Amino acid sequence: MRIIGKNSILYWSKYPFLVCTIGFMASSAWICGLIVLQLITGKFHSLVTVENINEYKIIQFKYPFSQMVFTAENSTEGILLAFWGLISVSFVLLYSLRIIRQFANDHIFSSKVVTDFKTLSMGFIIFASVILFIDLTVERSNYDFTLPLWYMLAGFVLLFIKEIVDQGKILQDQTDLTI
Amino acid sequence: MAIIFxxxxxxxxxxxxxxxxxxxxxxxxxxxxxxxxxxxxxxxITTLQALCEALECQPADLLEYRKDN
Structure with a gap:
């Protein structure tokens, strides 16, 4: 079985991936709504609770129609990073889905794929910069460079792949115009 | 355009x-x-050959070079 193209592994995996992406984005929108509401009002209720686990204060946001909770450190930095994390993962899933759909339809060296790779790589670099900014400015005593560094690395790797796809597209155009 | 067909x-x-x-x-x-x-x-080359055969001509009859201004 082929990996890329029609009736390939990627072609059939795009459907479960689509369902997961929609599910994650819908639940993220719900949690982001609760986070914004909590940041504005500062109030706790049945959907937003605070728990003490050991010496850590944890804030919990309840997902709809289930007992699952989204947890974050109960501090401005913790909540902001959780909010930004949800947005960044949703963005990455969305653009990955777009690229998978293009690859599944045999459109490998196309301008759409180049644009999606560029947007995804820039997204990773921007997400890393914002995480670093939040980490260093909100609470200066507590910071961790691991996540932004991985994001930055992923961004540069994707930028490199984008350049390869771009070169492939140029070659494809030349081949198509060879008569 | 440098080469004219x-x-x-x-x-x-x-x-x-x-x-x-x-x-x-x-x-x-x-x-x-x-x-x-x-x-x-x-x-x-195969396309050029087919063109020459179909039009009963030489490659030079089909291709022309013009200097770009």
Missing amino acids: NIDVMLARRKMQSQELAEKIGITQANLSILKTGKAKALK
Whole structure:
């Protein structure tokens, strides 16, 4: 079985991936709504609770129609990073889905794929910069460079792949115009 | 445009239509149009050979070089 193209592994995996992406984005929108509401009002209720686990204060946001909770450190930095994390993962899933759909339809060296790779790589670099900014400015005593560094690395790797796809597209155009 | 394809001139001389030529040399009309308008990036030797056979001419009759201003 082929990996890329029609009736390939990627072609059939795009459907479960689509369902997961929609599910994650819908639940993220719900949690982001609760986070914004909590940041504005500062109030706790049945959907937003605070728990003490050991010496850590944890804030919990309840997902709809289930007992699952989204947890974050109960501090401005913790909540902001959780909010930004949800947005960044949703963005990455969305653009990955777009690229998978293009690859599944045999459109490998196309301008759409180049644009999606560029947007995804820039997204990773921007997400890393914002995480670093939040980490260093909100609470200066507590910071961790691991996540932004991985994001930055992923961004540069994707930028490199984008350049390869771009070169492939140029070659494809030349081949198509060879008569 | 540096290289000009004189396919239209040869077609007129041979009183042949584009569609007929495309069928004879085995390419689509869209590709023949790309050749005629000079948008092609490269030309296969086999295509040139087929063009010469179909139009009963030499490669020099089909291709012309013009200096860009």
